[in-house]
Every structure is written in structure tokens, then in C-alpha cells.
Amino acid sequence: xxxxxxxxxxxxxxxxxxxxxxxxxxxxxxxxxxxxxxxxxxxxxxxxxxxxxxxxxxxxxxxxxxxxxxxxxxxxxxxxxxxxxxxxxxxxxxxx
Amino acid sequence: xxxxxxxxxxxxxxxxxxxxxxxxxxxxxxxxxxxxxxxxxxxxxxxxxxxxxxxxxxxxxxxxxxxxxxxxxxxxxxxxxxxxxxxxxxxxxxxxxxxxxxxxxxxxxxxxxxxxxxxxxxxxxxxxxxxxxxxxxxxxxxxxxxxxxxxxxxxxxxxxxxxxxxxxxxxxxxxxxxxxxxxxxxxxxxxxxxxxxxxxxxxxxxxxxxxxxxxxxxxxxxxxxxxxxxxxxxxxxxxxxxxxxxxxxxxxxxxxxxxxxxxxxxxxxxxxxxxxxxxxxxxxxxxxxxxxxxxxxxxxxxxxxxxxxxxxxxxxxxxxxxxxxxxxxxxxxxxxxxxxxxxxxxxxxxxxxxxxxxxxxxxxxxxxxxxxxxxxxxxxxxxxxxxxxxxxxxxxxxxxxxxxxxxxxxxxxxxxxxxxxxxxxxxxxxxxxxx
Numbered sequence: 001x002x003x004x005x006x007x008x009x010x011x012x013x014x015x016x017x018x019x020x021x022x023x024x025x026x027x028x029x030x031x032x033x034x035x036x037x038x039x040x041x042x043x044x045x046x047x048x049x050x051x052x053x054x055x056x057x058x059x060x061x062x063x064x065x066x067x068x069x070x071x072x073x074x075x076x077x078x079x080x081x082x083x084x085x086x087x088x089x090x091x092x093x094x095x096x
Numbered sequence: 097x098x099x100x101x102x103x104x105x106x107x108x109x110x111x112x113x114x115x116x117x118x119x120x121x122x123x124x125x126x127x128x129x130x131x132x133x134x135x136x137x138x139x140x141x142x143x144x145x146x147x148x149x150x151x152x153x154x155x156x157x158x159x160x161x162x163x164x165x166x167x168x169x170x171x172x173x174x175x176x177x178x179x180x181x182x183x184x185x186x187x188x189x190x191x192x193x194x195x196x197x198x199x200x201x202x203x204x205x206x207x208x209x210x211x212x213x214x215x216x217x218x219x220x221x222x223x224x225x226x227x228x229x230x231x232x233x234x235x236x237x238x239x240x241x242x243x244x245x246x247x248x249x250x251x252x253x254x255x256x257x258x259x260x261x262x263x264x265x266x267x268x269x270x271x272x273x274x275x276x277x278x279x280x281x282x283x284x285x286x287x288x289x290x291x292x293x294x295x296x297x298x299x300x301x302x303x304x305x306x307x308x309x310x311x312x313x314x315x316x317x318x319x320x321x322x323x324x325x326x327x328x329x330x331x332x333x334x335x336x337x338x339x340x341x342x343x344x345x346x347x348x349x350x351x352x353x354x355x356x357x358x359x360x361x362x363x364x365x366x367x368x369x370x371x372x373x374x375x376x377x378x379x380x381x382x383x384x385x386x387x388x389x390x391x392x393x394x395x396x397x398x399x400x401x402x403x404x405x406x407x408x409x410x411x412x413x414x415x416x417x418x419x420x421x422x423x424x425x426x427x428x429x430x431x432x433x434x435x436x437x438x439x440x441x442x443x444x445x446x447x448x449x450x451x452x453x454x455x456x457x458x459x460x461x462x463x464x465x466x467x468x469x470x471x472x473x474x475x476x477x478x479x480x481x482x483x484x485x486x487x488x489x490x491x492x493x494x495x496x497x498x499x500x501x502x503x504x505x506x507x508x509x510x511x512x513x514x515x516x517x518x519x520x521x522x523x524x525x526x527x528x529x530x531x
Contacts, residue, residue: 014136014392016251025271026131026249037440055124055139055309055390057362093230 001013002035002066008059015050017061021080024050030059035066042070043077043086099245100124101435102264104132104252104291106382107140108228108421109411110284111235112188112428113435117282118242120436124183125278126236126244127266129237129251129285138286139310141197141350142420143326144179147222167388167422169196169224179231183455188429194230197343198286199223200324205526206471206482207331207375209321214497222326225347228421238503255281255291257405276526280406280438282423282431287393287411297399297409305395311363312352313371314344320379329373330474330482331375334365337474341377349388356434357392364388375479393417398459402427402452403434403445418458426455458511473498476519485516 009030016024016031021044023037033050041048051060070075077086103114106128114126129135145166169192170178179190199222204212214222239437240246249269256263262281267273284290288307292298301371320327326342337354344350351370357363371380398415408431419427430451437519438444453459473482492508494501500527502520509517 010388010390012390012392013138014288014390017288022253022267025298026129026251026269027266032106052310053307053357055311055363055392056388057364 002038002068003033003040003050003060004035004063004064004066005031005033006059006061008056010056010059012055014053014055016051018049020044020049020070020078033060035063037076037080039073039077040068042073043081043088044085046089097261097277097279099123099276100439101280101282101432102127102262102276102278103282103284105129105285106232106236106246106248107136107284107411107424108232108235108429109419109424109431110282110359111159111232111239112190112425113282113284113432114244114246114428115235115239115242115408116129116188116429116432117435118239118244120432122423122432122436123245124239124244124437126239127247127250127252127264129249131197131249131269133246133248134236136228136232138388138391139312139390140228141417141420142225142228142323143223143342143351144226146221146422167425171196172355181422181429184426184429188425190231190425191234192231193225193234194227195345195347196325197225197345199326199342202326202328202497204320204486205327205329206377206486207329207333207479209347209375209485209497210483210486210490211322212486212501214296216493216495220375225326225343225345226421231421252285252291255283255294255407256282257295260406262406274356274453280408280435282408282410282435284410284428284430284431285412285413287391287412287416289409292399292409292413295404295407295409296405297388297402297414298396300400301396301398303465307357308352308354308393308395309357309363309390310352310393311367312355312388313367313385313388314352315349315371315383315527316386317383318349318379319381320349329370331370332391332474332478332482334369335361335474336373337472339366339370339374341376349383363390398456400453400459401449403431403448405445406438408434408445408448415456415458418454423456427452430455468500470499470520476527477516481516481519488513 021037023034054060101124103126114124118124149174165471168180168183175191175193179192181188203211205211251267252264253267254265261277264276279409328338340352353366361413393416402414410427410431434444434448437447
């Protein structure tokens with residue numbers, strides 16, 4: 001699943017500069033995640049960095065409309081980060 | 097080259113730099129990531145402290161005498177106040193049209209209501225909480241009048257200092273990217289700056305001591321038994337950090353708390369419980385939450401030389417939170433002045449670095465000794481111990497922030513409150529800084 005930002009977002013920018021795939025931007029009202037750039041941090045970190053740093057806690061959630069496998073996410077990462085080597089982690093806890 | 101100077105970030109430092117540089121005849125561009133420059137969505141301090149105390153240590157240190165960053169507020173009719181930077185020329189004066197909420201004293205409050213104060217008598221004048229957006233808009237307006245170009249909704253992704261210019265890769269609100277070149281840059285993009293990291297300014301700062309998340313609620317009503325307060329409340333059974341309370345112009349109140357990003361603590365839950373189910377919740381009966389703010393902050397030692405090559409980094413990014421508003425304003429002014437010097441072929445960087453290392457307390461050996469990391473009161477003491485400590489401080493007429501009063505009274509503490517002494521000094525270095 002890609003991630004999405006909920007109405008609880010306070011536009012504090014904590015997540016934006018941390019996103020390894022530049023998937024987050026300032027939207028019309030709240031920050032938005034581009035699902036075509038979000039890899040849930042597969043390829044970069046063991047947990048999604050935006051969820052890790054968000055001070056509001058409930059403002060970033062898994063998007064049930066965008067269910068994707070770890071392989072699909074890693075392929076996206078490789079497309080977004082050509083010539084780079086992905087960091088691989090055990091992702092089994094990601095949807096907890 | 098189209099610009100002499102690009103300023104990154106329209107906070108107090110950036111706006112002051114842009115205004116000064118534009119008035120001195122430079123071709124200036126200021127870029128701001130928020131859609132509208134002069135708005136603040138992040139949690140940030142609004143307290144314009146007038147004195148020279150550093151952020152966490154109230155005691156002046158004696159080995160730094162040169163140009164201490166202090167300021168004076170000349171109060172005029174509503175909307176016509178002047179903020180004067182005491183160590184800077186008159187052209188650093190700021191016409192401030194917003195509201196001023198005076199803060200007399202700062203008090204640390206236990207869940208029982210026991211408290212001790214920063215100043216004797218409880219009425220010493222600490223400063224004003226300002227409407228920061230009004231302050232920034234005023235500065236931006238004057239910068240624009242002096243010819244500064246303002247680009248909002250423009251986020252800086254990368255910076256490169258080449259020998260004869262600075263290149264900034266920016267992303268605009270529409271998602272497009274472009275490169276902006278200027279002769280010099282002032283980077284005033286706040287705590288957790290990816291840009292100064294790219295420039296290598298973080299390399300001699302040591303490892304980050306961690307990343308902190310902050311959150312605040314803005315309230316329309318509070319019934320607090322303190323006059324013009326700035327309170328550091330704590331209830332360690334609720335949260336291991338302070339719960340800060342104070343005025344938030346115009347006429348509102350702010351409560352805030354923080355925690356390590358690495359901790360599972362949920363700040364909204366803490367704040368809600370503080371309001372509805374804590375030792376302090378009777379202050380907030382009938383209060384309504386009218387706004388919320390949040391941010392992250394990276395804890396690092398100050399950058400030693402903040403001016404290098406063609407870049408000067410200013411304010412929070414070079415010393416997280418420690419410069420506060422007045423310090424950032426001073427930094428912005430001096431950085432612009434240094435930029436003019438550098439473009440005239442003089443040693444602008446030396447000029448700025450001299451100011452940077454002498455305007456604040458944090459490079460003083462005494463300061464670093466004083467602010468050796470003690471655990472915070474709510475992380476070290478339970479509710480009952482907090483009460484005992486605060487009553488002891490009050491009864492003994494000891495005033496000042498914990499970072500000062502605890503080390504200063506070590507000998508008495510160890511004799512009279514040995515159990516509490518051990519909580520702070522028995523395990524030095526294992527916790528966060530007190531205050």
C-alpha cells in the first residue's frame with residue numbers, strides 16, 4: 001500500500017524533507033503524498049520515514065486503495081533512484 | 097547573474113537579512129517554502145525575550161562581552177511599536193504592528209500547584225510574546241519596498257557553493273524544478289536544515305543528540321492562577337517532559353509539549369489529557385482548541401563558523417532554538433551586512449563569524465559547563481518529588497531555570513534533599529538537558 005496523509009495534517013513540513021523519494025509536497029490544504037513516488041520507504045529505510053517523524057501521529061496512514069507488494073515497491077524505488085543500490089530490510093511488520 | 101544574494105527561508109533571520117541587503121542596494125531574492133511568505137504553520141517560539149540570557153541558561157556569562165544580542169521594545173499606540181536591537185545600528189529597528197503580550201517571569205509548576213520562579217518576586221519582566229506572522233509580514237513588506245523579490249511556495253532541494261556563485265535547486269508550487277544562481281546566499285531555513293548539511297556545515301558539530309517532535313494547541317480560554325505567565329508545568333505520571341503554557345497573541349493561549357521522535361509518545365494524546373484529565377485541567381474548563389501546530393527539531397551543537405565560502409547560515413539551523421527570535425533578527429542583519437562586505441572584497445565571513453561567536457552565550461566555556469546534560473525534572477522526579485523540590489527552592493528563595501539552580505545548589509541539595517540530588521547528579525549525562 002502507498003501511504004496517504006489525512007485531514008489531521010498540520011503542514012509542519014517535518015515529513016517533506018525526510019522523504020527519500022521526494023514523494024511529499026504541499027497540497028492545496030494539507031501535505032500530499034504522490035502514490036506514484038511513494039515506496040513506503042522500501043529501498044531506503046526499515047519503516048516509512050514520514051510516519052516515523054510525524055508529530056501528529058494519526059496524520060499519515062496506509063492507503064487501502066493502493067495495495068502493493070514489496071516487490072512492486074522495490075521496483076518503483078529502482079525507477080526513482082537509478083544507479084543507486086537499495087537498502088533492504090525485513091518488511092514484514094510494515095502493516096502493523 | 098541576476099541576484100547578488102538569495103535568502104532561503106522567510107523567518108525572522110531571513111526577512112531581516114533580505115530587508116537589510118535590499119536596503120543596502122543588493123539585488124535580493126528571498127525564497128520561502130510555505131505557499132504564503134509571512135505565514136507560520138510550524139510550531140515555533142513567539143517569545144521575544146529582551147535580555148541576554150541564552151535559551152536554556154538565564155545567567156549571563158562573563159567572558160563574552162562584545163555584542164550581546166539584546167533588544168528593547170518601544171511601546172507606541174496600538175500597532176505602532178518599535179523593536180530596537182540594542183547592539184545594532186538604528187536601521188535594524190523594526191516597526192511592529194502586531195499585538196504584544198507581556199510576560200512577567202517564568203514559573204515551573206508541580207502538579208500540586210507548588211512552583212518556583214525564574215526571577216525573585218515573580219514580576220521581573222521577561223519579554224513579549226509577539227504575533228510572529230505580523231512581525232514577518234512587516235519585514236517582508238519593507239524588504240519588498242527596498243526592491244527585494246519574494247518567491248513563496250518555493251522549496252530549496254539542494255545547494256552548491258561554487259567558487260564564484262551559489263547554485264540553488266528549487267521546486268516550485270506547481271512541481272517544476274529550476275536552478276537559481278546568485279553571488280552569495282544566506283541560508284535561514286530553520287532547524288533540521290538539509291541545506292547546511294549538504295554544504296558540510298554540520299561536519300564539525302558532532303553527532304545529532306536526537307530528533308525531537310513538538311506539538312502545540314492554541315486555546316481560546318484559560319483560567320490560570322498566575323499573572324502574565326509563562327509556565328513550565330509537569331506531571332511526570334502523565335508525561336516525561338514539560339507541558340508549556342503561555343500567551344499566544346492575539347488574546348489566545350498556547351500549550352505545548354515535546355518528545356523524542358524515537359519514543360512512542362503520542363503528543364496529541366498528552367495535550368488532550370493535559371486539558372481534560374490532569375492536575376491542571378481545571379484551568380481549561382470551557383476552553384476550546386482553535387488551532388494546532390507541530391514541528392521536528394534536530395539537537396546539535398552550534399555550528400562553529402557559520403559563514404563559509406559564499407554562504408552564511410543564520411539562526412536556528414546553526415544553533416537549534418538557542419538564538420530565539422531576537423537572536424535570529426540580529427543574525428539576519430549581520431549576515432546581510434557581511435554579505436555586502438564580502439561583495440566589496442572585504443572579509444565578510446570573518447565579520448559574521450566574529451559576531452556569531454560573540455553574540456550568544458553558547459560558545460562560552462562557562463555556558464557549556466553549566467548546561468551539562470541533566471535529566472529534565474519530569475523525567476527524573478515523580479510527582480511527589482517534584483513538589484518537594486519546588487517547595488524547597490521557593491522556601492530557600494532560589495530563583496532561575498533548573499539548568500542553573502540545580503548545579504549552583506549541588507552542595508545544599510546533596511545535604512538537604514539527597515534523594516532528589518541523586519536523581520539529577522547520580523547519573524550525569526544519561527538524560528536530556530534540564531530546562
